[in-house]
Amino acid sequence: MTPHSLPARRIVASPFSDPALDALMLPFAQGVLAWPSGPVLFLRARDGAALRQFPLSQLVCEQSFRPDAELLERAGLRVVADAVAEETRHALVLVLPPRQREEARALLTRAVQLAAPDGVVVAAMTNNEGAKSGEADLKQLAGLAGTLTKFHCRTFWTRKRADSVDDARLAQWSALDAPRRIENGRYLSRPGVFAWNRIDPASALLVECLPKDITGHGADLGAGWGFLSLSLLARNPGITALDLYEAEARALSLARANLADAGASATLDFHWHDVTAGLPQRYDFIVSNPPFHTQSRADRPDIGQRFITAAAAALKPGGRLWLVANRHLPYEQTLNDQFGEVRVAGERDGFKVIAAVKARR
CATH class of the missing domain: 3.40.50.150 (Vaccinia Virus protein VP39)
Structure with missing residues (x-):
């Protein structure tokens, strides 16, 4: 079985789960999106059972919050402080945007910039942390290829193509969270x-x-x-x-x-x-x-x-x-x-x- 032909899986949120992470992996679990064989980047990464259902040897995690970074490291996953320094363009970029709008917009911008041509960017947010705004922001940056709603969350994604990426907005939003x-x-x-x-x-x-x-x-x-x-x-x-x-x-x-x-x-x-x-x-x-x-x-x-x-x-x-x-x-x-x-x-x-x-x- 190849990474592209993973069977559909059912994820059920529990009181002890991470709903945003569960929602983020839902398109892959349902077979709506294929898990790639190329490099995968996870911005604001968190570990969890939903993530573990997929091949993670090509996964690089960026996480600046120490408790989450330690959990990822203890799970044997590769954690970096700055994905930009890696100079890699990724077949898939996963994102868990934060609640703060400017930081979230800058993070989505980096996700699009770090995706390879024709690469996929997938993000998920809980409804009470600005999910609709996040979806609208990604649509403005690069268009939308699909959405799902479950676990009181919204999952949305795009495929990076030259004719859909707004380069001017990328340049404008990339510095929104600058010091x-x-x-x-x-x-x-x-x-x-x-x-x-x-x-x-x-x-x-x-x-x-x-x-x-x-x-x-x-x-x-x-x-x-x-x-x-x-x-x-x-x-x-x-x-x-x-x-x-x-x-x-x-x-x-x-x-x-x-x-x-x-x-x-x-x-x-x-x-x-x-x-x-x-x-x-x-x-x-x-x-x-x-x-x-x-x-x-x-x-x-x-x-x-x-x-x-x-x-x-x-x-x-x-x-x-x-x-x-x-x-x-x-x-x-x-x-x-x-x-x-x-x-x-x-x-x-x-x-x-x-x-x-x-x-x-």
């Missing part, structure tokens, strides 16, 4: 990262509540594009070293640039790392504005709780944690279990800042 200056030029950011075009109000409240006597070696968990770290260093000249942990590589590169521009005297280290897996160092202090929802905006308080647990394990006895969260999130029990002293340091606009001290014994 740019925000807040009157003070910071570098880009579409798609958390609070990309503004100072997040929760982080601003946390900065207001931070004391000015913080010293020693500390960490910023979920550092984003670096606002907390920049503010922390500006207020506390006694800090000798600061480690920034961020799971999204696109945000971490911005933090590097922003901290380099700040000229901080502290020693800085940047970690592309999933904080929920634990930390490799011990610290005098930690600050954090942890994520608390998935891309689909569903609340995930367990992520913040795991951030708290990781912080407690990494702090030295007597070490201090400052954390900001939505007021409704149930973090108090985890904090009380992990720390000797816990207090609310500030509240505003539905956010709370919690200061905690690790017990000395």
Whole structure:
């Protein structure tokens, strides 16, 4: 049996599945599209059972979110940081576009650019993350060859042909997610990262509540594009070293640039790392504005709780944690279990800042 003649398969979404990934593979599972024998690229790749039904020896995955990249690597799949650097044109490009429109448009543009002549680009999005807009965008870029709807998702695809590709739009959209200056030029950011075009109000409240006597070696968990770290260093000249942990590589590169521009005297280290897996160092202090929802905006308080647990394990006895969260999130029990002293340091606009001290014994 050749890759082109794979039998139709039935995929059934379950509460534990990835609906967008299931929908992405549906045209191949149903035999609507043939799985190619040539190179296959997967942008914003995620691993899952739906993907495993097809030959993956020619698959290259691009994924900048560390937890997803680690799952792909553990599955034995090849993961690259930048598919453009590979200089390969692919018979098939799979895409799971993000919710943010500018980033999604730029990603679809790259998918078309990285497809070989007559290659196929297939994308899937959940309905509540902009599926109709994504379909319309791909149609504007290169026309549509087909669509499917299932699992509360929309799957859409095109075949790259010279007479259907809008070269002018490709050139225009390719830079939509490029880094740019925000807040009157003070910071570098880009579409798609958390609070990309503004100072997040929760982080601003946390900065207001931070004391000015913080010293020693500390960490910023979920550092984003670096606002907390920049503010922390500006207020506390006694800090000798600061480690920034961020799971999204696109945000971490911005933090590097922003901290380099700040000229901080502290020693800085940047970690592309999933904080929920634990930390490799011990610290005098930690600050954090942890994520608390998935891309689909569903609340995930367990992520913040795991951030708290990781912080407690990494702090030295007597070490201090400052954390900001939505007021409704149930973090108090985890904090009380992990720390000797816990207090609310500030509240505003539905956010709370919690200061905690690790017990000395």
